[in-house]
Each structure stands twice: as C-alpha cells, then as structure tokens.
Amino acid sequence: MQKTKHMIIRDLIILGCSAQDSTRFRNNGAYLLRWNGEGLLFDPGEGTQRQFIFAEIAPSTVTRIFISHFHGDHCLGLGAILMRLNLDGVKRPIYCYYPASGKLYFDRLRYGTANKNDIPIIEYPVSKEGVVHKDDKFTIEAKFLDHRVDNIGWRITEADSIKFDKEKLQAKNISGLQVRDLQKRGVLSLNGSTVLLSDVSEMRKGDIFAYVIDTKYCQNAIDLAKGAKLLLCESTYLEQHKSLAFYYAHMTAKQAATIAKQARVQKLILTHFSARYFDLSLFLEEAKLIFPNVETADDLKRFDFPKGDFEN
Template sequence: MEIEFLGTGAGSPGKFRNVSSTALRLLDERNSVWLFDVGEATQHQILRTTLKPRKIDKIFITHLHGDHIFGLPGLLSSRSFQGGNSALTIYGPKGIRDFVEVSMRVSETKLSYKIHYQEIAADGLVFEDDKFQVYAQHLDHKIECFGYRVVEKDHPGELQVDKLREAKIPSGPVYGKLKLGETVTLPDGRTINGQDFLGPAQPGRIVALLGDTRQTKNAERLAKDADVLVHESTFAKGESKLARSYYHSTNIQAAELAKRMHVKMLLLNHISARYTGKMAQDLQHQAREIFHNTRVVKDFDEVDVPFQKLTTKGDEQ
C-alpha cells in the first residue's frame, strides 16, 4: 500500500503544485488504484508516473469545488483509450453524477466501460470487500464535503512451519489448508487444527484522507489511530481565524488533531500558493513542534504505508 500525490496545491494550479488529487496504490493488495479527488490536469500528472488509468477502479470525491473535480471528465475519457474496459465506481456528494453525465453528454463522449455512482447521503460505511472497508464522514466546508477512512482488514497470522515439523506433520497440500486455519485429518489419524499453528494476526492498516474542512468532531472519528492521516494545510500558524472564515484548517490544527487521535504519520497537503520554498518548509517545522512525524508533501511524492511491527511481551519489557 502506497500513497502517491498527484496534486498538493489549493485553489488553482501553480508552478510547483497542481490541484488536489491523491492516489492510493493497492497493487499488491487488490491489483488496483483508488483516486481521491481529481483536480484539473490530473491525467497530465499521471503521465509522469507509473500509474495506469486502467488500474483505477474507484474514485472518491470529497466535494464539488472545481479544484477537486475539474480533471474528472478528461481522465474518464482517456481511460477508454488506455485499455480501461472494466467498470469504475465514483463515490461522492450528491451532484457528482450530474457533473460527469452532463460533461459526457455535452462533449459527446462515449466510454468503453460502465460507471457506477454512489452519491453519499449519510455518514458510515460506503464500501466493503474481503480486504477493505471505506467509511465516509461529513466535514465542515462551504459546501457538502467528506473525508474518507480506508481500513484494511487484518491479515491472517503466518503458518509456523517449525512448529509443524516438531509435531512431525509432513509437508504438502495439508500445509495450505492449515494456513487457512482449517482442521484436517492426517493419514495417521491425527486431527490437526490449523489455528494452533498460526502466528498472531497482522493488524491491517488505516489511512484517513480528509477533504477541505474546519476542525470538526468527524475529523477525529476519521483520524483515530490511523497509520497515515492526509490533512489539508491551507493556512499556517497564527492564521486560525482566517482559516475558519474560509472553512479551512491550519498546519497547527492538523498537527494537534494527529497528536490527539494517536495518528502515526501526518501528511500535509492542499498547500496555498502563498507558501513556496522555505515558507512551505516552515509549515512543516511549525507542525513538527506539536507532532514530530509530520511531512509537507509535494507533487509526485510517494509514501509507503508500513505494517506496524508486532510486539510480544518480551519486546515490551
């Protein structure tokens, strides 16, 4: 699982930052890519990466401001010409379907694949399969806006081969069944429970990606215990009143949220064009005074989301 930033700017494209779009690469987990927001020229940004549009099967839109959706019609159209024949699902506020369908109809664009729409009416679970759950929560912005919490389900524990050998259980297809936790009967008549030969389950990872927002309790629900929190940082230290009046957040507010909710890594994006070079680094330094594991991301930054190290009682001593 990796996060790749295709656009980290706020409002309008700048020389050094494009507008909002973030890719969650799930190639190892489910051979797909999920996009969160599709600002203007997102498909141009993708051309500078190894991402394949045909791998994009889900798009999550936080809100309908132009810097978060104006790249959507072009990306959807180009996907048809780049081998994207499989269905795609778009999640977002009411109105996202109209935006896409009107764009396609007026431009007489024909897609080679089906689009499914899930316009979100209430907070809660919006997607689940055997590997992931995705939750949406309303945020506090000028228009309806959501944040998303991606929860990976726990991975089964590893098969303890040494323990199997000690029990004189011969290798072969039976190992595959035991790895699944099944109970098997051996040729010698012994009944073996696979659960007895599995190590502890590996907890899944949690990634929270917020749209534009003032500080709100729902942001806390999204961020709680997240391995990675992607949070806007439109304003800097000392600008909380200005941030509130424009329905945004400061870097300090994001850092305080990360600390309060026991986040492991904070990634700041949606950076105003006012902050370039050293000023952008100042945003990072200010936030790190509150939450050390903070990073102001740039376009094309890639961040791995690691598994947390499993600890034993001996490790904790």
C-alpha cells in the same frame, strides 16, 4: 535461475498538492493510493491525467475514485480520467464515491464531452454517514466535514487477514500446499493429529487510511482518523494565517497535527497548501511541535504504506 518474489505495491503517490490554484511547482490536488492490487484515486483536480504521465503510472491502475466535494480543484480532472480509461479500453467496473448532493456536477463531468462512455461506472452517491461500501478487500466509511458545501472525508479499512507463524508451522512440519489447505478449511489432519488454523496463526487487523480535506477543525475529522496507519490531511495555512483558515473553512498545519495526535495515527501527511506559500518546510516545522511523525506532500512524491509498522 532464482525466481523473484512478487512484491505487492502499497504506496501513496501525490499527483498534486496545491489548494485551489495550481502554481509553477504544485498542481491541483490528486492522490493515488495503491493498495491490495487496487488504485484508489482521491479528488482528481485539473491536470491529473498529465500528472499520471510524469509519475510514470498508467491511469488504468485506478479502480475506485473518491470525490470529497465539487469545488473545481477537487474534481475538474474527473472527466479526463474517465475519458482516459475509456480510451484504454478498461472493461472492469470503476467505483465512484461522492456526495449525493453533487450528483448533477458528477454527471456534468462524466458526460461533458462527446467521447464514448463505455466503461462500467458503479456510483455510490453518499447522503448518510457511515459505511458506504464493503467487500472482501475494504470497508469504506464516510463522514461529512465542516466546509462551505457538502464535503466528505473518507476512512478505508482493509479486511483482516491471517498471519502464519513460521516457527509454529515448522515445528508441526506444515509446508507448501498444506498451508493453503489449512487456511481454506481451518483444520488439517496430520500424522494422526489435528491442527487448527488458530494453532499456527493469528488474525492480523487490517490497516486504516484516512483522508481529511477542505474542512475546519472538527470532531468528524478526528473520528475519521482514529487509529489510522496513515492520515492524509489538509493544512492549507500556517498558524499565522489561522483567521484566513477559519474564514475559508480550512485548517492550519498545527490543527492537522492536533487531529493526528488526538486520533493516535501512526503517520501524518500534510497537503493542500495555499499558493501564497513557497517554503513547505514551514508547515513541517509547525506540525512537528505537536506530532513528530509527519511529512509534507509534494508533487510526484511517494510515501510507502507498509504492511508492518512505519520505520522510525
């Protein structure tokens, strides 16, 4: 019987994409990025726990939670998610990143009920821009955006990795455990000769995911998105309502597309749509005039986040 090759899941799941108010068809925002064996949950709004059920994904997938700011539609589901993880008996740490000025709100959400709080929570209250966390999987950077309260956009870069050249390995008759030893030691003695890791491989730069939400058009949004493989960006309004976007410190689809173009991202996903709009294709049409490789979020929709380039 042929063994099935283990597939590493890399995708973005839209658990909700509505701005402020839920609608009949769109839940408050929440976004799960499954990447390198982890589950990165962004801005769990009200009802996120239920959306996991509809998405057929166990909440225990979550390893890190990112709160951009403490407006209710971006955080009211936090307490329910932490409750769920406790009920599921999760033992590993859950890393939580959020604006330091919102510590009071974080604690209220975390301890707002009589449910137990046994899971280990490692908090990263962010008060300064820059790298806020780095480990062997990810480098996490934060920048403050232009909203009505302290609001953070996130840039996550995976660690660089070794990519072996199969033809070069075959040419030198290197296979199996020899490949593992070469990667571990950086050098391999083979038939009286020495093979260096660099002789049969190259360094693969880590992919970048950027999350820009609830902000006016600003330079920090562009900086967060620079060179990102995937940019998930708010587009609360259409250009015909750009005065409302400015007043409420949000963006239009055109502005989101302009950021993607200036930052030279590979792919743009639009989200955080005002409840006044029913036809999301209008957002797509507006953005495509500026940046062609764009799609709109929708509840329970999934987007691949491949290791190679996106297919055209």
